[in-house]
Amino acid sequence: MVSKEMLQLGTNPSAIRDLFEYGNKRKAEIGAENVFDFSIGNPSVPAPDCVKEAVQELLEGDAVALHSYTSAVGDMALRQKLADYVNDTQGTTLSAGNFYITVGAAASLTITLKALAEPEDEFIVFAPFFPEYRVFVEMTGSRLVVVQCDTKDFQIDLDAFEKAVTPNTKGVIVNSPNNPTGVVITADCIEQMCTILRNKQSEYGKEIFLIADEPYRELVYDDVNVPYLMNYYDNTIVCYSYSKSLSLPGERIGYIAVSDKAKDWKLVYASVCGAGRALGYVCAPSLFQKVISRCIGQTSDVNIYKKNRDLLYQALTEYGYRCIKPDGAFYLFVEALEEDAAAFAEKAKEYELLLVASDSFGTPGFVRISYCVSTEQIEAALPAFQKLAEAYHE
Amino acid sequence: MVSKEMLQLGTNPSAIRDLFEYGNKRKAEIGAENVFDFSIGNPSVPAPDCVKEAVQELLEGDAVALHSYTSAVGDMALRQKLADYVNDTQGTTLSAGNFYITVGAAASLTITLKALAEPEDEFIVFAPFFPEYRVFVEMTGSRLVVVQCDTKDFQIDLDAFEKAVTPNTKGVIVNSPNNPTGVVITADCIEQMCTILRNKQSEYGKEIFLIADEPYRELVYDDVNVPYLMNYYDNTIVCYSYSKSLSLPGERIGYIAVSDKAKDWKLVYASVCGAGRALGYVCAPSLFQKVISRCIGQTSDVNIYKKNRDLLYQALTEYGYRCIKPDGAFYLFVEALEEDAAAFAEKAKEYELLLVASDSFGTPGFVRISYCVSTEQIEAALPAFQKLAEAYHE
Numbered sequence: 001m002v003s004k005e006m007l008q009l010g011t012n013p014s015a016i017r018d019l020f021e022y023g024n025k026r027k028a029e030i031g032a033e034n035v036f037d038f039s040i041g042n043p044s045v046p047a048p049d050c051v052k053e054a055v056q057e058l059l060e061g062d063a064v065a066l067h068s069y070t071s072a073v074g075d076m077a078l079r080q081k082l083a084d085y086v087n088d089t090q091g092t093t094l095s096a097g098n099f100y101i102t103v104g105a106a107a108s109l110t111i112t113l114k115a116l117a118e119p120e121d122e123f124i125v126f127a128p129f130f131p132e133y134r135v136f137v138e139m140t141g142s143r144l145v146v147v148q149c150d151t152k153d154f155q156i157d158l159d160a161f162e163k164a165v166t167p168n169t170k171g172v173i174v175n176s177p178n179n180p181t182g183v184v185i186t187a188d189c190i191e192q193m194c195t196i197l198r199n200k201q202s203e204y205g206k207e208i209f210l211i212a213d214e215p216y217r218e219l220v221y222d223d224v225n226v227p228y229l230m231n232y233y234d235n236t237i238v239c240y241s242y243s244k245s246l247s248l249p250g251e252r253i254g255y256i257a258v259s260d261k262a263k264d265w266k267l268v269y270a271s272v273c274g275a276g277r278a279l280g281y282v283c284a285p286s287l288f289q290k291v292i293s294r295c296i297g298q299t300s301d302v303n304i305y306k307k308n309r310d311l312l313y314q315a316l317t318e319y320g321y322r323c324i325k326p327d328g329a330f331y332l333f334v335e336a337l338e339e340d341a342a343a344f345a346e347k348a349k350e351y352e353l354l355l356v357a358s359d360s361f362g363t364p365g366f367v368r369i370s371y372c373v374s375t376e377q378i379e380a381a382l383p384a385f386q387k388l389a390e391a392y393h394e
Numbered sequence: 395m396v397s398k399e400m401l402q403l404g405t406n407p408s409a410i411r412d413l414f415e416y417g418n419k420r421k422a423e424i425g426a427e428n429v430f431d432f433s434i435g436n437p438s439v440p441a442p443d444c445v446k447e448a449v450q451e452l453l454e455g456d457a458v459a460l461h462s463y464t465s466a467v468g469d470m471a472l473r474q475k476l477a478d479y480v481n482d483t484q485g486t487t488l489s490a491g492n493f494y495i496t497v498g499a500a501a502s503l504t505i506t507l508k509a510l511a512e513p514e515d516e517f518i519v520f521a522p523f524f525p526e527y528r529v530f531v532e533m534t535g536s537r538l539v540v541v542q543c544d545t546k547d548f549q550i551d552l553d554a555f556e557k558a559v560t561p562n563t564k565g566v567i568v569n570s571p572n573n574p575t576g577v578v579i580t581a582d583c584i585e586q587m588c589t590i591l592r593n594k595q596s597e598y599g600k601e602i603f604l605i606a607d608e609p610y611r612e613l614v615y616d617d618v619n620v621p622y623l624m625n626y627y628d629n630t631i632v633c634y635s636y637s638k639s640l641s642l643p644g645e646r647i648g649y650i651a652v653s654d655k656a657k658d659w660k661l662v663y664a665s666v667c668g669a670g671r672a673l674g675y676v677c678a679p680s681l682f683q684k685v686i687s688r689c690i691g692q693t694s695d696v697n698i699y700k701k702n703r704d705l706l707y708q709a710l711t712e713y714g715y716r717c718i719k720p721d722g723a724f725y726l727f728v729e730a731l732e733e734d735a736a737a738f739a740e741k742a743k744e745y746e747l748l749l750v751a752s753d754s755f756g757t758p759g760f761v762r763i764s765y766c767v768s769t770e771q772i773e774a775a776l777p778a779f780q781k782l783a784e785a786y787h788e
Binding site for chain 1: 395396397398399400401402403404405411434436437438439440441445446449450453456457458460461462463464466497498500501503504505508509510511512526529530533600601641642643644645646657658661662663664665666667668669671672673674675676677678679680681682683
């Protein structure tokens with residue numbers, strides 16, 4: 001009667017959403033202050049003042065112009081400003097015509113994948129990875145190929161990667177800073193990956209695209225540098241979103257940038273336009289296109305996330321947990337204290353700690369802790385983390 | 395290298411978009427006041443005051459909550475208010491759980507079609523029809539079946555419709571008030587169409603869905619009644635958008651309502667959720683979800699459109715043009731003065747009149763005139779319309 005695949009997707013929500021809903025129920029039962037919800041990546045730091053100021057100013061202008069359809073590719077002034085900004089900060093040579101404004105990161109990815117995918121195509125992801133990648137890739141009829149990272153440092157396992165590239169590989173999704181590990185892939189690792197890709201392109205006589213999914217680009221600590229993939233590899237498409245950097249996850253605004261050095265980039269861009277049309281994306285929200293135009297280069301206060309990271313990392317390692325200290329994003333990826341991460345996450349619930357088991361990220365044996373919460377919540381949760389660890393050491 | 399279909403869609407923009415772009419170029423050449431652009435359905439009447447007031451009030455609240463992800467199905471309070479409003483005005487028995495908030499009308503349609511479509515499915519549309527229906531239907535792998543309306547009154551040709559329903563028919567898209575004719579389908583015609591559908595459901599032992607695409611519901615003149623399809627047929631899914639009624643086309647906000655009388659409606663709704671997820675729609679823009687919550691039942695000032703319609707209809711018929719007087723939307727569908735509508739639209743350009751040839755709407759021999767423009771533009775364009783008619787009568 002209905003599409004089997006869509007029904008399946010609709011009746012099996014993601015593990016993250018599931019835990020989030022459990023948290024809401026539990027909070028209603030015992031009070032929000034007694035549930036330590038680390039399940040979801042919803043920014044806890046408010047949008048910077050420029051957002052509110054921009055909306056207020058724009059409201060004083062012509063309402064028809066403010067809320068009109070923009071061009072399907074996005075407002076021309078915004079795209080020009082984005083090109084100027086990326087050129088200034090990354091040394092690229094992009095123009096407005098390289099940018100396509102989207103309804104957030106998920107739209108950036110679904111549109112890009114749909115634009116590229118032909119029958120039999122494969123897209124490579126590095127585990128652990130954002131679980132919706134599987135949905136987005138498989139939705140195009142393509143196959144998701146998973147390459148495990150080295151769990152010591154969560155950099156790319158280059159040997160495993162090289163073996164995974166086949167004549168059917170159409171693209172590789174790189175997410176750095178990473179969800180769920182918070183790790184930034186080093187320039188050295190990126191360079192080696194790109195060398196492999198260039199060799200494979202020559203060997204197979206075809207283009208392979210690098211898809212840089214980087215909503216966490218600005219959320220980095222201790223002046224860590226996040227390599228800009230267009231500067232390492234020509235066939236690069238950047239998928240960006242303002243959900244995290246400007247704390248606007250609900251407003252659904254981001255962009256796709258097709259490198260001007262990609263082979264036949266104007267065709268790739270045209271295909272992006274076609275995919276946006278086919279998926280029903282008429283244009284990105286017009287008010288927020290104009291808001292972004294006025295807030296380019298600004299971010300929410302990332303010092304709050306850094307403080308949370310430091311507090312949580314220090315306490316957890318003190319209690320005996322093991323995890324890599326992340327350079328960015330707002331996640332800690334912590335080793336479960338028993339083999340089965342799902343069982344460990346269930347045990348954590350007894351202490352009212354909501355942690356996402358890593359299985360749905362494609363790497364067993366860990367839990368993801370989203371520390372985009374109030375510092376008070378972390379302080380209040382520390383005794384629970386300590387008791388949880390003690391329960392395993394008895 | 396890229397998807398052939400997406401490249402094709404991206405390099406062949408719609409006829410409407412094409413003319414719109416030509417108009418922008420022409421305005422730059424000879425001045426906007428000298429080009430009579432009737433190409434696009436972008437509301438010319440500003441959003442009602444409640445929109446600006448709602449945004450201003452909401453900005454004073456908590457920024458984190460304001461811009462957060464909502465549930466994928468939409469804000470609970472909004473969905474409850476929508477259920478209450480539709481129940482009050484249409485006598486239905488819907489609850490919040492029947493509503494799924496979307497990123498506008500195109501998203502409502504692509505999600506609904508994706509939720510329903512199985513291999514071999516067919517969807518019926520009535521010509522003339524909004525050209526993107528073809529893109530949205532074919533994108534799901536289904537076949538678009540076109541049934542011509544009677545061009546005397548643009549009601550449904552019921553005999554032709556009955557013949558077009560097959561065991562593969564999964565759904566029927568009804569768009570009333572209609573783009574491009576402005577016609578409202580009568581209750582009598584709807585009733586007969588629904589009787590045919592019910593008989594076909596029994597005959598084939600399967601469900602056939604009615605998809606009511608109705609962004610123009612509130613844009614009707616002279617107190618015309620627009621039948622609410624859920625009250626005529628159980629397997630109904632309403633696709634709605636606030637683009638036209640609140641003049642917010644760029645903000646991308648609308649909804650899907652699955653009738654609580656549809657067979658296994660909870661499965662249909664779950665499939666809608668799955669399709670939204672697969673297409674990359676994380677949630678509808680959060681600020682505008684809250685704005686809509688405060689503006690339900692309000693509309694832009696439709697009297698301005700009525701005045702435009704009356705002025706244009708009266709003048710054009712006086713000049714010898716033939717067209718049905720529309721009850722709603724903001725379009726006139728006028729017979730071309732030569733057989734080839736595209737040639738007629740080209741001729742109109744000589745008088746700086748931008749009219750969309752009807753071929754892309756699936757019905758030859760007409761042009762669509764969007765009268766959602768300033769009344770001054772219509773007044774200024776009348777001599778050009780008169781000269782164009784005279785050019786054919788010489």
